[in-house]
Amino acid sequence: MAILKIARMGHPVLLARAAEVEDLAAPALARLLVDMAETLADSGGVGLAAPQVFVSQRIFLFHVPASRSDTGAALPLRAVINPVLTPLSDEKMLGWEGCLSIPGLRAAVPRFTHIRLTGLTPDGAKLDEELTGFAARVVQHEADHLDGILYPMRMEDFRYFGYNEELERNPAPLPEI
Ligand code: NI
Numbered sequence: 001m002a003i004l005k006i007a008r009m010g011h012p013v014l015l016a017r018a019a020e021v022e023d024l025a026a027p028a029l030a031r032l033l034v035d036m037a038e039t040l041a042d043s044g045g046v047g048l049a050a051p052q053v054f055v056s057q058r059i060f061l062f063h064v065p066a067s068r069s070d071t072g073a074a075l076p077l078r079a080v081i082n083p084v085l086t087p088l089s090d091e092k093m094l095g096w097e098g099c100l101s102i103p104g105l106r107a108a109v110p111r112f113t114h115i116r117l118t119g120l121t122p123d124g125a126k127l128d129e130e131l132t133g134f135a136a137r138v139v140q141h142e143a144d145h146l147d148g149i150l151y152p153m154r155m156e157d158f159r160y161f162g163y164n165e166e167l168e169r170n171p172a173p174l175p176e177i
Contacts, residue, residue, distance in 0.1 A: 060146065079122050117129055
């Protein structure tokens with residue numbers, strides 16, 4: 001077990017398209033998932049993608065605490081391998097996002113409100129679920145990391161981009177989009 005170093009914006013690993021995972025049985029993969037879980041828990045974040053720990057493979061972890069869940073129900077920590085996202089409607093919403101690779105900042109980012117997530121669990125089971133609201137947002141953010149996309153690349157209005165401390169002092173309501 002180890003807490004891994006997190007790549008920050010500016011490092012090329014965050015801009016690359018990550019490779020599909022081919023061998024779910026690789027011991028290195030099991031170790032990576034344990035270390036990513038420990039790193040995510042230490043960071044206090046809700047999601048972590050493998051490129052953020054300098055591993056350019058299509059893997060992310062996420063969870064949604066009850067306090068941030070639209071339904072009030074927590075989604076426990078899970079790892080998703082080779083994920084595929086499909087929007088289930090055209091509707092998008094603005095919501096605040098931060099990123100462990102862009103520390104200290106947050107921004108309002110438009111995301112689909114309703115998506116389907118398919119992929120594999122670490123034990124090879126097929127994953128297929130519908131997600132809405134904050135959970136859908138987290139998954140879109142993490143999946144973007146696997147395609148070399150960071151949230152500022154999704155922003156449409158840079159007025160809603162700032163330092164966490166300032167935004168906490170000066171909360172701004174977000175417009176509908
Ligand atoms: Ni991120």
